[in-house]
Amino acid sequence: MAISEEDIRTRAGRPRDPACDAAILQATLDIFAEEGYAGVSIDGVAARAGVGKATIYRRYSSKAELVVEAVRCGASVDDLLPDTGDLRADLTSMMQPLIERLRGEDAKVLTTFAVERVRDADLQEQFNRSVIGKKREHLRHLVASARDRGELSADADVELIAEAAPAMIWHHAFYGLPLDDNLLERILDLVIPKRPQ
């Protein structure tokens, strides 16, 4: 979460330049993708963005926070949170983009980030708070709803079913196992009873 909440608007003084926001995040993301977390330096980001260091520290209080925000925004990790009433469909539309990104050009950024995140406590903390939390919550909500309306059995393990897809997708990514087109389908077949045709 950026340093200042959204009540910034009506503050006195010169307002923040949105062009700077963009330049900073883009520069951060570029460097992160090229060099990894360790390769990101505030001076480097500032130079690449054509921005003073203070302009960065005015927005993010540390390197960790900066990188989290950059990845969150830049890699569009703030996905849609669909709720159509069809569990399989909803899970598919939530998780399929992740698989696609892990196969595409964002793969390096995402994997690097997922890894670095575990390494650095700040990064972890920041990321859990800002992104993952909501997503996980929604997954749980979808599964619970499905159980409540009978799409799953009454004693279904909501928590575990909700985590199953991300767990296995990332597991495949980490170990270099193939991220086939039908992977998600196979996962869902495993943890959700197939719909009667």
Added chain:
Amino acid sequence: MAISEEDIRTRAGRPRDPACDAAILQATLDIFAEEGYAGVSIDGVAARAGVGKATIYRRYSSKAELVVEAVRCGASVDDLLPDTGDLRADLTSMMQPLIERLRGEDAKVLTTFAVERVRDADLQEQFNRSVIGKKREHLRHLVASARDRGELSADADVELIAEAAPAMIWHHAFYGLPLDDNLLERILDLVIPKRPQ
């Protein structure tokens, strides 16, 4: 992997002091557990171990290598590969120790280690060959056997079921989700049809 192979023994001059080896690894593990990877600094380890920096660099060529080695030794992972003919029991005796360790003092250590493994191609390959590979192969073998003898349906997704337990356990560890006593049981309930009593 340590800098010097095992032919160190018969070198000329003063032999390496084993007490140093121990002190360095212990200090590294302690700091690592307390402060995380970023909190480990060579100067810090040297000070805590009462050792010169050169004494560390003589053994490990970088901070990353030092930490990995420390973890590998400190939290030795010598698993059994059981095959009793009871899928549930075998999976349990293979995975339960992992959960236990991820809940204990070794948790941080193991997690970071898992991460480093993903990061470093050499490390990855080496570990796949020596430890993880065998384990994964055995898991697959257990599941396939179970399917063959009818414990699972004939069209069971062997690959996926074999990966399910480690995937979800590590997932829980990575995100700080609770590693309850019954977690493994719940995972197995999810991916293996309960045996009819």
Added chain:
Amino acid sequence: MAISEEDIRTRAGRPRDPACDAAILQATLDIFAEEGYAGVSIDGVAARAGVGKATIYRRYSSKAELVVEAVRCGASVDDLLPDTGDLRADLTSMMQPLIERLRGEDAKVLTTFAVERVRDADLQEQFNRSVIGKKREHLRHLVASARDRGELSADADVELIAEAAPAMIWHHAFYGLPLDDNLLERILDLVIPKRPQ
């Protein structure tokens, strides 16, 4: 005064590199002469000396201290204390070198040093004791002797006459007034009655 006293010698570990000492002080003096105090930056000195910043901060705890030390060493003020029995001649041989230095390359350096001396109580006291003190004492002695032997009138203001030359020379230096060849002669003409030929 440099950070570490002289008992450094017998310390453990790698000794300080004297070449660094020299390079740092020389670089500082050069930049100081070219750009003035404000133009001296630690990064600049480090770059010019081909030295890391830490190597400077290991020796001097701040920019001010660095510059003072550099000046003190670079423009050593080892004056003679003549006593020929000819007041005019003695004063001339004591003060003329100062004028010459204040006209030469050392000018900026000496001026800033004089300033720092006034600023810093410790420095002031130390210098009064070591160099300036002796010099002032000797000046007073010369004037008093001259008075006693009748070269000056019996009621001559010894103290004031002794201070006159340095006071006016430094005054000229501080205000950028010209330090002409005949300045000293004019000063002496003013405060010492010309000898009847």
Added chain:
Amino acid sequence: MAISEEDIRTRAGRPRDPACDAAILQATLDIFAEEGYAGVSIDGVAARAGVGKATIYRRYSSKAELVVEAVRCGASVDDLLPDTGDLRADLTSMMQPLIERLRGEDAKVLTTFAVERVRDADLQEQFNRSVIGKKREHLRHLVASARDRGELSADADVELIAEAAPAMIWHHAFYGLPLDDNLLERILDLVIPKRPQ
């Protein structure tokens, strides 16, 4: 010299707030006395004066100019320039206030300023132009007049006599020599032949 001349008066728009002028100068002076020139920062002055930075830069084009003005006004250095036809009396009424101030509470401000002035080229330049210049010019004028009317001998060293008093007074201040009540009289006795009673 302040940025804007006196033709400000009849400008259009909102006139400058005199309360700001005062607040800025006072804040500057306070901080200068407490922390020295280096301790003065525009942000600090603005904060202490309860004023925006632009309000300062509208009046003074740099930190050096601001400090000069503040000291000049605050310490009332713009003395009278008397011309009664009695050299001794005129010099006394010009220099005695300086001695008094160097003994009083302004001492710290004045000394700090005199010292810092030498250190910082901007400051020096500014001060010479705005304050010292006129004073020195007047001193020279007084001495020259005295010579012309026969109060001094025809070959008197006008320049030097004019500088003598400030030179020796500041010299005493810098070296912590006593600023006695009769100091000025002794100086004048030294450089100006006593009037025949």
Added chain:
DNA sequence: ACATAAGCGAGACGGTACGTCTCGTCTTCTG
């Protein structure tokens, strides 16, 4: 009377330098 022009507090901006910290290497002395 009300537009114009400037002053004002606040604070963002691109820079530069600060003094601290860590990295991985190098150098000396002692056992």
Added chain:
DNA sequence: CAGAAGACGAGACGTACCGTCTCGCTTATGT
């Protein structure tokens, strides 16, 4: 030779100012 101590070149960290530049508001004057 190993080991402790620690200096070294390099360079990132986060802070503090600089002097400039918007903002939205307030305050006189001039038409």
